[in-house]
Amino acid sequence: MKNIIIILLAFTLTANAQERKEKCVTIKVEKIEEYRVRITKTNTCENIITITTMLEKDWIARKKKRKTRKKKN
Numbered sequence: 001m002k003n004i005i006i007i008l009l010a011f012t013l014t015a016n017a018q019e020r021k022e023k024c025v026t027i028k029v030e031k032i033e034e035y036r037v038r039i040t041k042t043n044t045c046e047n048i049i050t051i052t053t054m055l056e057k058d059w060i061a062r063k064k065k066r067k068t069r070k071k072k073n
Helices: 001-019 056-072
Strands: 027-033 036-043 048-055
Touching: 036 056, 048 056
Parallel strands: none
Antiparallel strands: 027 036, 036 048
C-alpha cells in the first residue's frame, strides 16, 4: 500500500514539474511614430535579442492572427 502511494506521489510531482516551463521569449512594443512600431524580442534561454520595425497596421494584423491560432488550439 505504501509503495503505491509513493509511486503516485512521484508521478504527480514529475507531471507538475513538466508543466512549469520557463517562458524564454518576451516581446516589447514601442511606438516610434504615429504609424510605426519597434518590436524587441528577447530570448533569455539562448541570449538572443531581435529588433524589428514595422507598420502598426501590420503589427495589429499579426497579433490578431496569433490570437485566433491560440483559440483554435
